[in-house]
């Protein structure tokens with residue numbers, strides 16, 4: 001058992017009769033080591049409850065711990081107004097350093113026994129549309145969540161729910177037929193750019209036909225937008241989508257071209273980002289699986305007709321807007337496909353699943369609607385549906401939109417990052433290392449922040465070697481690797497040796513790794529891990545600055561350096577970031 005678990009259990013046991021069962025006391029790892037390795041507020045909570053002095057309760061608990069439970073704690077301190085701080089014993093610190101030293105890949109791995117399959121759905125870009133920065137965030141965060149869960153021993157399926165169906169394909173087909181040259185598009189360097197240009201042309205022409213100003217809300221999916229009136233072009237597009245849904249061969253042929261060309265493009269991006277999926281269950285896969293959902297909705301009296309469309313209306317107290325599941329022309333919607341997707345997942349993987357959708361926070365109320373409908377349908381119980389939301393990337397020059405033309409192309413952003421990394425390297429590094437630094441910098445910048453917040457894009461901060469950045473952590477690992485290399489040339493080989501005071505301070509942080517990755521997994525929040533890696537790197541670097549490991553043939557230093565490099569490398573890997581060979 002990990003030391004924090006021992007402490008946790010001991011506190012639980014000690015407060016069992018006093019605190020009501022659901023009371024959440026905290027057991028935290030203080031940043032400031034003088035407050036101990038762990039600190040709890042349990043006595044404060046009890047004091048509050050019993051209206052007694054928390055200090056004397058804390059003293060009572062301390063006595064109880066020392067007498068009964070905690071052999072792996074060297075010292076317990078009570079501090080005002082009633083915190084209890086635990087200082088781990090030397091042997092615990094020694095053991096944990098050895099564990100990290102010996103198990104570079106499996107440190108704190110496979111510790112969870114859980115029979116549920118976790119479906120982590122992420123990335124999910126739209127066919128014939130740009131792979132946006134929003135999809136990049138989803139790709140980076142979703143991939144890291146999946147890696148963390150996998151490392152801990154959960155069963156994980158990584159799914160890409162491609163946006164490869166919907167009314168926009170009616171528009172695409174019309175645009176390709178009217179203004180496109182299929183052969184030229186297929187042979188183009190960047191076919192998605194061509195498709196997007198055609199799509200924008202369709203939008204401009206149809207808007208001109210209607211004589212309205214484009215004031216569409218870019219946060220709504222197109223299907224959910226209120227009808228803006230009609231035009232011959234839009235009518236034609238609607239007809240083509242209905243044809244596509246009915247299986248018309250020409251419609252399918254053009255649709256397939258769009259899918260293939262986009263996938264060619266997206267695969268390059270995934271390869272560059274070192275991200276892979278187990279399944280690509282795009283929206284189109286559920287095209288013939290929606291009828292049964294619609295039938296179930298009808299059977300359970302959950303839908304009503306409204307202006308020719310089929311809608312789910314929610315109870316007032318839910319404060320949810322009605323959700324359309326079938327349009328008046330019989331066309332299905334994004335929502336209909338989501339319901340069919342989740343129903344199918346349950347059928348395919350069995351009931352024992354957790355579905356995690358990593359999707360931008362602008363879809364938060366949409367997912368609330370979906371989760372509610374799925375609950376009403378009896379598909380899932382509490383805790384089986386999770387929306388991990390991410391905020392927007394803010395660029396100095398504003399938002400992006402497919403239709404308005406000011407798109408920021410992801411490949412350009414990645415190229416720019418790699419260019420920045422090249423400049424940083426001063427011409428000394430190989431291409432593969434430069435790529436690792438550039439892409440790693442973007443990933444870390446994203447993962448270091450609580451994903452729900454918005455992120456201000458700033459090259460200066462992304463690539464800053466001194467800041468809380470990917471390159472900073474990578475550099476720390478590279479520096480240790482070269483130290484170990486140098487040690488080898490001096491015939492110093494790292495092996496376990498008793499840690500001194502300053503090496504123990506590093507071991508204290510290593511000891512926190514399991515707590516951090518459990519927290520990252522439980523909250524689906526990789527930023528806990530990213531900021532942990534910064535702490536570890538900073539602590540190590542100040543140790544390194546004050547220690548002459550090689551000159552003084554400091555074996556304990558070498559031992560703890562290797563353990564640190566292992567944890568940094570593993571931690572970065574769980575964020576999807578590689579360590580370059582040189583920096």
Ligand code: ARG
Pocket residue numbers: 121124125126161162163338357359
């Ligand atoms: N393709 C969608 C978009 O780009 C994201 C899909 C998210 N997943 C889902 N199950 N709805 O907005």
